[in-house]
Amino acid sequence: TRQDMPPKPATADEAADEATSPAAQTTPRRGRAKKDAAEAAVDSTQEQKSPAGEDSAKRPRRKSKEPEAPAVEDATPKRSRRASKAATPAATPAETPAETPAESPTDAPPKRGKRKSKDAVAEESGSTSAKGKRGNKAAAAAAAAGAPTDSEDESPPKRGKRKAAASEPALGDEAPSAKAAKAAKPKAKKILSVGVPRGTTPRVAAVAAGLKFMSWNVNGLRSVLGKFKDAFIGIIEKYSPDVLCLQETKLQDGQGAELASLLPGYTPHWSYSMELKGHSGSALFIKDAYAAAPVTYGIGDKRHEGEGRAITVELPELYLVALYVPNSGMDLKRLKYRVSEWDPALRKYLAELAAKKPVVCTGDLNVAHLDADIYNFDAKHIKKSAGCTPEERASFTTLLESGFVDTFRHLHPDVKGVYTFWSARIHGRVDNKGLRLDYFVASKSMYEPDAKVRVHDSEVLDNEGDGMSDHCPILLTVAI
Numbered sequence: 001t002r003q004d005m006p007p008k009p010a011t012a013d014e015a016a017d018e019a020t021s022p023a024a025q026t027t028p029r030r031g032r033a034k035k036d037a038a039e040a041a042v043d044s045t046q047e048q049k050s051p052a053g054e055d056s057a058k059r060p061r062r063k064s065k066e067p068e069a070p071a072v073e074d075a076t077p078k079r080s081r082r083a084s085k086a087a088t089p090a091a092t093p094a095e096t097p098a099e100t101p102a103e104s105p106t107d108a109p110p111k112r113g114k115r116k117s118k119d120a121v122a123e124e125s126g127s128t129s130a131k132g133k134r135g136n137k138a139a140a141a142a143a144a145a146g147a148p149t150d151s152e153d154e155s156p157p158k159r160g161k162r163k164a165a166a167s168e169p170a171l172g173d174e175a176p177s178a179k180a181a182k183a184a185k186p187k188a189k190k191i192l193s194v195g196v197p198r199g200t201t202p203r204v205a206a207v208a209a210g211l212k213f214m215s216w217n218v219n220g221l222r223s224v225l226g227k228f229k230d231a232f233i234g235i236i237e238k239y240s241p242d243v244l245c246l247q248e249t250k251l252q253d254g255q256g257a258e259l260a261s262l263l264p265g266y267t268p269h270w271s272y273s274m275e276l277k278g279h280s281g282s283a284l285f286i287k288d289a290y291a292a293a294p295v296t297y298g299i300g301d302k303r304h305e306g307e308g309r310a311i312t313v314e315l316p317e318l319y320l321v322a323l324y325v326p327n328s329g330m331d332l333k334r335l336k337y338r339v340s341e342w343d344p345a346l347r348k349y350l351a352e353l354a355a356k357k358p359v360v361c362t363g364d365l366n367v368a369h370l371d372a373d374i375y376n377f378d379a380k381h382i383k384k385s386a387g388c389t390p391e392e393r394a395s396f397t398t399l400l401e402s403g404f405v406d407t408f409r410h411l412h413p414d415v416k417g418v419y420t421f422w423s424a425r426i427h428g429r430v431d432n433k434g435l436r437l438d439y440f441v442a443s444k445s446m447y448e449p450d451a452k453v454r455v456h457d458s459e460v461l462d463n464e465g466d467g468m469s470d471h472c473p474i475l476l477t478v479a480i
Contacts (some may be wrong), residue, residue, distance in 0.1 A: 195431035196375045199415035204457040207479045213320060214241035215438060217364040217421075217471035221249040221283070225262070228468045235464050236263060236285075239475060243313060244285040245322035247364045252277050267291045271308035281308045282324050282363070290315060299349040304342055312353070317453045317480055318446075319353045323363035328386040335391060338366075343395045347402055354403060358443040358453050360478070361404070364421075364471065365439050367396045369406065372416045373436035375428075387437055405447060407440040407458035407476060418460050424470050436460070440476040454479045 214236070218224050224232055236244060244266065256270035266285040273280045286293060294314045298305040309324045326342055328335040353359045366387050371377035374388055382388045400406060412418070419434030428434050438460075446455050456479040462472045 196417045196433055198417040198432055198462070199412070201412050201415055201418060201460065203459070204411075204477075207456045207477060209480050210456055211243075211315070211317070211478045211480065212239065212241045213243050213245065213360065213362060213440070213476045213478070214239055214473055215245040215247070215322065215362040215364075215440070215476075216465070216473035217247040217324070217438065217469060219248050219250075219469040219471065221246065221251060221259070222255070223250075224468050225259075231465075231468065233263065235473065239461075239473075241475070242287050242290065243315075243320055245311075245320075245362055246283040246285070247281075247322070247324035249281040249283050250278050251281050251283075256283065269295050269311055269313075271297050271311050273306070273308040275306040279307070280324055282311055282322055284311050284313055284322055286313060299346050300352070301345040301349070304345055314357075318358040318360055318478070319356075321350065321353070321359065321361045321363075323361060323365060325364065325366045327366050328389065328392065330386065332384065332386060332389065335386075335389060339391045339395045343399070347399055350399075350404070351402060354443050354445075358446050358451075359404075360443075360446075360476065361441040362439065362474075362476065364437055365396070365441075366437055367392045368435040368437060369393055369396045370409070372414075373419070375417070375419065375433045375435070387435060399441070403444050404441045405444055405455075407442050407455050408436075408460060408474075410447070410455075411458055419462065420460055420474060421471050429466060429470075438471060438474050440474060442476075446478070452480070 218232075244263070249270070251270065251272060253272045253274070256268060256272075260268060262268070263285050265288055267288060269284040269286070271282045284295065286295075290313070293316075296312045296314075297308075297310065299310045304310075307326070309326065310321065312319060312321045323346070325346075326334055326338050328338050350359055350361060368374045368388050370393075374382060376382065377388075383390060386392075408418075417432060419432065419436050420438040421436070422428030422432070422434040426433065440455075440458050442455050445451060446453055455476070457475075457477040459475040459477075460472065461475055465472050
């Protein structure tokens with residue numbers, strides 16, 4: 001091969017120039033690797049035998065180094081070998097001599113574009129080690145003076161090692177795990193939306209003799225009893241109404257018989273939805289003292305009697321009508337039916353009863369009458385929302401103008417933030433973002449000074465039934 005061929009004899013001048021050139025001292029040819037290693041070993045032996053300073057002026061001093069193993073031909077491409085040499089770490093201070101001999105004037109840096117020889121790499125390593133020792137002494141002096149040391153204020157790492165140096169932990173420290181780093185970050189505080197403040201509704205002193213009526217949309221009675229039976233019964237026992245009116249029971253025909261003994265001391269009456277089974281439905285629980293009172297169903301119009309939405313009990317002092325008024329729906333499909341058919345039929349029915357006795361109409365009437373009954377009354381979509389449309393609100397106004405009074409608003413005309421319904425989809429009850437859809441509406445005659453039956457108090461029990469239904473119960477006290 002080309003490496004095994006003997007070198008071409010050179011003239012004396014060429015040999016002298018080659019011996020003193022920087023390339024000859026730093027970068028040996030590939031074919032002369034063994035020869036250079038042998039010469040380096042001989043020079044090292046001669047320097048050890050010769051006295052210090054002898055022949056130092058006659059020839060340039062070679063760098064002291066350990067004999068190297070004979071070079072083996074590497075089949076790696078030049079570019080790969082260059083990258084591997086560049087990745088070789090520099091010697092540490094413990095591996096290098098304390099002092100490096102002074103450089104000879106002939107030890108010029110290698111020409112640009114040529115790779116450094118192993119001698120040059122060793123020479124630079126020794127120089128770096130000496131500088132490292134000097135740097136360590138300076139760092140110790142700075143630390144003694146109280147100034148920040150290099151370990152506290154490190155210079156940027158060399159190119160190619162910056163990412164690794166930045167990711168390495170300090171000596172003696174453990175690298176933080178991803179979970180530890182995540183836990184160390186402060187968690188952002190969740191900002192809750194501002195709730196709607198509830199207005200105050202002072203209670204009226206208890207009456208000596210009277211009747212109490214409670215109304216509650218339970219949004220599925222079987223579901224409430226399955227999860228909150230004791231709590232439900234506890235609320236009823238706490239307020240002990242003479243008549244309990246329930247809406248949206250969602251019971252099918254015959255299921256009420258299973259709950260005959262649900263409330264001891266009460267007689268239940270059920271109205272089922274026959275057109276949509278498992279929907280709407282209403283019920284009355286009447287105390288045994290009024291068990292003989294007549295009970296009727298519907299609002300006197302057969303067109304509206306298939307959904308179980310109305311039950312009426314005739315007490316000695318008044319009529320009590322329990323209602324679950326049809327909802328106009330999300331897309332207002334039933335709005336026209338509601339305001340053009342149901343509401344007029346209801347007004348006619350109540351007027352007929354009021355001609356005989358005072359009337360109390362209660363239940364989920366599915367309308368938010370005033371702006372104060374809507375938490376976001378100024379929102380653009382409100383006019384297109386069921387229960388808040390101008391048509392439904394105007395229809396309720398017509399009912400009141402026909403001789404009835406909103407008992408709660410009569411006692412608290414300016415109060416705000418008092419609602420009976422909160423949407424579960426937006427968790428409205430948490431921030432009190434609701435609507436007042438449940439009412440006690442009474443005949444105007446019950447407010448006359450000489451009335452034998454008078455409205456005494458009207459309450460919204462929004463502190464009861466949280467989590468049991470999307471509505472809360474309401475309570476009316478009538479003085480006799």
